[in-house]
Amino acid sequence: xxxxxxxxxxxxxxxxxxxxxxxxxxVIPITTSNPTSEEDGADYIASSAADWGGGELxxxxxxxxxxxxxxxxxxxxxxxxxxxxxxxxALLLPVALATLxxxxxxxxxxxxxxxxLYTIWLLVHLxxxxxxxxxxxxxxxxxIAFGQKLGKLSSLVPVMYLSAGTCVQxxxxxxxxxxLFITTVCKDGATCDAKSLTTVECFLVFMIMAVVVAQxxxxxxxxxxxxxxxxxxxxxxxxxxxxxxxxxxxxDISYDPPEMxxxxxxxxxxxxxxxxxxxxxxxxxxxxxxxxxxxxxxxxPTHKPMWRGVAISYLLxxxxxxxxxxxxxxxxxxxxxxxxxxxxxxxxxxxxxDTPRIVLGLMFILVIINCLSTxxxxxxxxxxxxxxxxxxxxxxxxxxxxxxxxxxxxxxIAFFVAVAFPFLGSLAPLIGGLTLPLAYAYPCFMWIAIxxxxxxxxxxxxxxxxxxxxxxxxxxxxxxxxxxxxxKGLHANFFKP
Numbered sequence: 001x002x003x004x005x006x007x008x009x010x011x012x013x014x015x016x017x018x019x020x021x022x023x024x025x026x027v028i029p030i031t032t033s034n035p036t037s038e039e040d041g042a043d044y045i046a047s048s049a050a051d052w053g054g055g056e057l058x059x060x061x062x063x064x065x066x067x068x069x070x071x072x073x074x075x076x077x078x079x080x081x082x083x084x085x086x087x088x089x090a091l092l093l094p095v096a097l098a099t100l101x102x103x104x105x106x107x108x109x110x111x112x113x114x115x116x117l118y119t120i121w122l123l124v125h126l127x128x129x130x131x132x133x134x135x136x137x138x139x140x141x142x143x144i145a146f147g148q149k150l151g152k153l154s155s156l157v158p159v160m161y162l163s164a165g166t167c168v169q170x171x172x173x174x175x176x177x178x179x180l181f182i183t184t185v186c187k188d189g190a191t192c193d194a195k196s197l198t199t200v201e202c203f204l205v206f207m208i209m210a211v212v213v214a215q216x217x218x219x220x221x222x223x224x225x226x227x228x229x230x231x232x233x234x235x236x237x238x239x240x241x242x243x244x245x246x247x248x249x250x251x252d253i254s255y256d257p258p259e260m261x262x263x264x265x266x267x268x269x270x271x272x273x274x275x276x277x278x279x280x281x282x283x284x285x286x287x288x289x290x291x292x293x294x295x296x297x298x299x300x301p302t303h304k305p306m307w308r309g310v311a312i313s314y315l316l317x318x319x320x321x322x323x324x325x326x327x328x329x330x331x332x333x334x335x336x337x338x339x340x341x342x343x344x345x346x347x348x349x350x351x352x353x354d355t356p357r358i359v360l361g362l363m364f365i366l367v368i369i370n371c372l373s374t375x376x377x378x379x380x381x382x383x384x385x386x387x388x389x390x391x392x393x394x395x396x397x398x399x400x401x402x403x404x405x406x407x408x409x410x411x412x413i414a415f416f417v418a419v420a421f422p423f424l425g426s427l428a429p430l431i432g433g434l435t436l437p438l439a440y441a442y443p444c445f446m447w448i449a450i451x452x453x454x455x456x457x458x459x460x461x462x463x464x465x466x467x468x469x470x471x472x473x474x475x476x477x478x479x480x481x482x483x484x485x486x487x488k489g490l491h492a493n494f495f496k497p
Contacts (some may be wrong), residue, residue: 063397066384067136069220072293076223077309080290082316083229084283084377088173090321091342093280094328096273098336099257108277109325116281117314119443124306126446127291136292138285145446158435162285163381169425171418174371175203181364184357199497203418210375211411215404219380220293229373236366237320240343244331247351253333271480272429279432280321284439286377382410422497426490433477441470
């Protein structure tokens, strides 16, 4: 794992690569001494960027899958944002409302949506420095803002986990949904053999399909895949909340919060519900990468088309997530399953007998296709990391066969982890709490460190307040998740998906 995902030399090479550029932004083999401190390193990078007029942070970016193509536009960025922003975790939102209630649940959902949208705005406007240097990876920006050591320490593991962990979770969800699809179509063995594929085999089939699609060379070339993923995400979200309303409520539905044995359990339940809400919004770790696919010129900065893409995509995301939360809670109350799948499991459980199999089957297929498409965006971050390690050492781009080998290798590792830890979703609140600052806290501190707003001014106070609140919330969610695991236990079904 250390060789594949996190070599320190990679980050150092990226930060100091500006020393290889001349004023015309050509790569030249010169030798420079390293700065003696983190602060000197940040000043050195800024002055170097100013000397040559701005451009790429790393001359090897033209070889890497995230940045080798800069021909994107607002439409392609919108597709990537939609595909990466709508996830299966949104189907758990009614579980949060079951604990918080109607009023506080909707208020917290609205506040979380506004908060994460604001931090996206910060990241979009931090993508380019005043000297026109581009930071097309979250880790690059973190190292510029916080220094090399603190930037890597605070961001490297969370970014890699969010990317690799999301891919593993997509294999678990996609493979599990494939198994559910087979069971539904076979009608529990009435029309065909529902046990024709085991759960592990379903994981393997999904992983093979994901690796085949992953052979596209770069993120920009995946725009049509993200289009398909966006359409399927909107479609299955709409089908789920429409079916929930259309089937109506059963007579024994209750909207009362679940009973707790103690005040500590009640407090932990509230924090876990807040965790479900804040973690329903994802994709901050790929915002800069998506913006990196847009072309940059002196007259046309990337933040304008990128922000148009964000506005369009997050309007559609809100139109998916809010109805899911409200309609799901209205239809099932506090009976929404808290396991992976949430509303998807609820529909199968409560309405599987009176819903046409073709409708359920179509819904499951849409979920599977969306998981396959989303896998490509988050997987591209890992592919980029693996290739950057190679190009940093060999000083040449990856051959096509090697690029394919990297992607097959990562697919195999992700499949193994999915089979070995099928209960990974149960740990999502705990690990998600540790990675929450990437979305809700770090962008605020990055803005203060890079833009240097007037101390105690409006922007300074707003970002400092939100950043500190994000760190506090992260700590509380970790404590609540750990308490919940300690009190309820963990069904650790190793190698038994």
